[in-house]
Amino acid sequence: xxxxxxxxxxxxxxxxxxxxxxxxxxxxxxxxxxxxxxxxxxxxxxxxxxxxxxxxxxxxxxxxxxxxxxxxxxxxxxxxxxxxxxxxxxxxxxxxxxxxxxxxxxxxxxxxxxxxxxxxxxxxxxxxxx
Numbered sequence: 001x002x003x004x005x006x007x008x009x010x011x012x013x014x015x016x017x018x019x020x021x022x023x024x025x026x027x028x029x030x031x032x033x034x035x036x037x038x039x040x041x042x043x044x045x046x047x048x049x050x051x052x053x054x055x056x057x058x059x060x061x062x063x064x065x066x067x068x069x070x071x072x073x074x075x076x077x078x079x080x081x082x083x084x085x086x087x088x089x090x091x092x093x094x095x096x097x098x099x100x101x102x103x104x105x106x107x108x109x110x111x112x113x114x115x116x117x118x119x120x121x122x123x124x125x126x127x128x129x130x
Contacts, residue, residue, distance in 0.1 A: 005037060007053055007077045009063060011084040017061050023054040024077050026070050033070070041073045048117040050125045051079055062087040064125040066118050083118075087129035090122045099123070 004020040024035040027049035033042075046068045053061040068081030102115035 003037070004056055005035065005075050005077050007079070009051065009053065009061075009065075009079045009084055010081070012082050016063060016084045016086060017053065020056050021053045021061075021077075022056060023052075024079070025052040026065075026079065027051075028070060035070075035072050035077055037075055039072050039075075042070070043072075044070045046070055046079070046081065048114065048121045050121055050128060051084075052128065060129075062125045062129040064090065064118070064122040066121075085122060085125075087125040090126050092123065092126055095119050095122045 004022055005024065007017070007019060007021045007024055008015065009017040022036070026033055027047050028044040029047055030044065033044065046065055048066050049064070051063045051065055053063075055061060063084050063086050065079065065081040066083040068079065068084070071078040071080070096119075099116060099119035102112050102119060105112035106116065
């Protein structure tokens with residue numbers, strides 16, 4: 001068995017992060033899941049939330065994902081999402097403006113609640129990365 005996890009965080013347009021890690025924490029539709037070396041194989045749906053990847057050197061990569069899939073097999077973790085951004089890439093002021101706009105549309109637009117969840121996830125990612 002490998003010493004570490006091999007992790008890939010992939011969005012539709014790019015590989016957001018890839019490398020060795022000691023742990024991955026993600027929120028699935030069934031709740032939060034922590035993945036360590038030796039984890040049982042699994043495939044799960046992700047919610048619009050924060051993903052944390054503990055790098056081998058002790059740093060933690062924090063990203064926001066817009067749903068997607070989490071796959072674990074043989075100490076390989078794949079996180080696939082339509083959109084994923086690292087906390088360092090989030091423009092907090094722009095995201096707060098998007099959040100305010102989406103909150104104002106709740107009840108008048110079907111997509112508004114999802115826009116709120118996605119904006120809140122990006123802001124949480126920035127807060128956790130601090």
